[in-house]
């Protein structure tokens with residue numbers, strides 16, 4: 370089996386877009402097709418993003434035909450352990466890749482995702498602004514007891530995935546030399562949320578944890594460390610995480626519609642965000658840039674014991 374992919378990175382965070390050779394997921398909405406992907410083709414997910422072809426940081430993206438008539442394409446995002454509702458850095462990577470392939474011109478693209486329709490405005494030169502699905506804060510000031518650390522307080526918010534956004538300054542400096550400690554602390558926060566039954570709406574699992582500190586870049590408002598579901602960290606400031614952050618800031622009257630929020634990542638890359646209101650709904654916009662890094666063909670040979678990846 371041969372699968373055509375284009376790799377890109379958005380603020381350091383990689384995306385591998387499958388442009389042909391993916392599984393036939395049948396008809397129905399992108400949400401229905403995600404259910405079929407998960408149920409019947411999960412080994413394809415693992416084979417594309419896990420070692421030996423990939424690594425823990427890569428987010429995969431499978432292009433699909435949209436059913437929503439307002440959309441030009443559909444996409445399902447996945448990672449080393451499962452599937453994402455939405456992915457901001459991945460959407461910016463998708464736009465840069467489609468532009469690289471000559472499939473889109475600067476302008477706006479509507480995209481069907483499993484959690485709703487998003488749009489992306491391509492500005493050229495790899496820059497794009499994503500208009501995300503509505504974000505909101507689900508719970509404020511939730512305190513959990515973290516093993517080996519003590520109490521931690523944060524907000525639970527939705528930005529296309531579920532986030533726990535810790536309050537105040539990170540107890541560990543947000544620096545690349547502290548990755549092991551940052552990963553350990555955020556992983557233990559995630560375990561504490563599970564132990565204490567803290568979830569998103571309808572029991573949604575909180576699988577992204579954010580720590581914050583003052584930024585290093587004087588033009589940014591905040592720096593973050595984002596733990597992703599499969600224990601890797603987001604090299605970018607995280608588009609869905611920045612959406613969740615802006616929803617919390619708005620709820621605390623710290624961000625008004627139209628105000629610019631510049632979120633710096635642990636690697637120093639920056640997303641520029643703002644929100645608008647649609648009735649009572651908070652609509653997040655996140656701008657960043659992506660670069661294509663490779664265009665290749667993945668080969669899957671069933672005789673290979675590691676054909677479908679080394680599972681996490």
Ligand code: PYC
Pocket residue numbers: 382428453455456457458459597603605606607608609610
């Ligand atoms: O940019 O939304 C994002 C994202 C989610 C997980 C990794 N990146």
